[in-house]
Amino acid sequence: MTTTEIPAPTARPGRAATTPKHRPKREREGAAWVFLSPWVLGACLLTVVPMAVSLYLSFTDYNLFDPPHWIGLRNYTQMFTEDPRYWRSVVTTLEYVVIAVPLQLALALVVALALKSMKGGKAFYRSAFYAPSLLGxxxxxALVWRQVFNDGGPVDNALGNGGWINKPGWSLLAVALLTVWQFGAPMVIFLAGLQQIPAELYxxxxxxxxxxWRQFLSITVPMLSPVLFFNLVLQTIQAFQVFTPAFAVSGGKGGPADSTLVYTLYLYDRGFVASHMGYASAMAWVLLLVIGAVTAVLFRSSRSWVFYASEGDR
Structure with a gap:
């Protein structure tokens, strides 16, 4: 029996065979843009365009009903020189960040260390501790939290010194504790970082x-510093934008005595209660710049305390 060899197909003269690896670069880029187009369109319509509009409105007098009127830098000068409640909101927000962020990260790290050392039930407790981050x-x-710290609530009944909501010196702490209670997200990140530390070091x-204690300071903290830095940046950015707890606890007023008047709550008051949307837009851009500056400072400072094992130095 003889076998007849079938010659392999050849490409047409003057035309190279086209395979996925040999497609023209322009064609591959075109396919990439087709798949990216929903995200690009959404980013432009929902983020870039609104940001550009808000930047324009920050230089106008706009009350949501009449056409915006250009006033230049008047919103910014009024904000910095003529509005004492603005500076009160700045101080309150800084106090909130200083209280809430360290407490939340410390609690998240303690719980992550406890979960790492557990032998059984780790998945259940990890889910249980993460749940407040989804609900908080x-x-x-936030309304339930208000009742917990209100007069006649569980805190009042347990301590017998009245509710914290109506005390200017304690109301902000009640708001901060709601953020601290939502420690599940940084806890999970800490736990993932702890599991990457080689046991041989311990x-x-x-x-x-x-x-x-020496192992914690000399091994855990340096090896976990990149994760700590990541959590610190994320939680700091979120803390500067806190709104819901302060709104619910104070009934949207920032009381008592403006003790819970955080920045975004005052921005909401100026924009949607007083209908000074141009002024609120200016406040929003100042907040964006401040968050960017704080983040840059954190990244700059990380060079002296964040340890990367692959680099072998700080």
Whole structure:
């Protein structure tokens, strides 16, 4: 029996065979833009265009009903020189960030360390501790929180010194504790970072006589510093934008005595209650610049305390 060899197909003269790897670069880029187009369109319509409009409105007098009237830098000069409540909102927000962010990260790290050392039930407790991060941002939970710290609530009944909501010195702490309670997201990130630390480091330290506290300071903290930095940046940005807890606890007024008047709550008051949307837009852009500056400072400072094992230095 003889076999007849079938010649392999050849490309037409003057035309190279086209395969996915050999497609023209322009064609591949065109396909990429087709798949990216929904995201690009959404980003432009929902983010870039509104930001551009708000930047324009920040230089206008606009009350949501009449056409905007150009006034230049008057909103900014009024904000910095003629509005004492604006500066009160700035101070309140800074106090909130200083209280809420360190407490939340410390609690998240403690719980992550406890979960790492657990032998069983880790998945259940991880889910249980993460649940507040999903629920805490809702208005319903914030209203429940208000009742917990109100006069006659559980805190009042337990401590017997009245509710915190109506005390200027304690109301902001009640708002901050709601953020601290939502420690699930940074906890999960901390737990993932802890699981990446080699066990050999702890074993070698134990052989050298290092105790648990020394191991924590000399091994856990340096090896976990990139994760700590990541959580610090995210939680700081979120803390500067806090709104729902302060709105619910104070009934949207920022009381008592403006003790819970955080920046975004005052922005809401100026824009949607007083109908000074141009002024509110100027406040929003100042907040954006401040968050950008704070983030840049954090990144700059990270060079001296964040340790990357691949680089072998700080």
């Amino acid at each position: 941002a809702s208005m319903s939970i 074993e070698a330290a134990a052989v050298d006589g290092a105790g648990k």
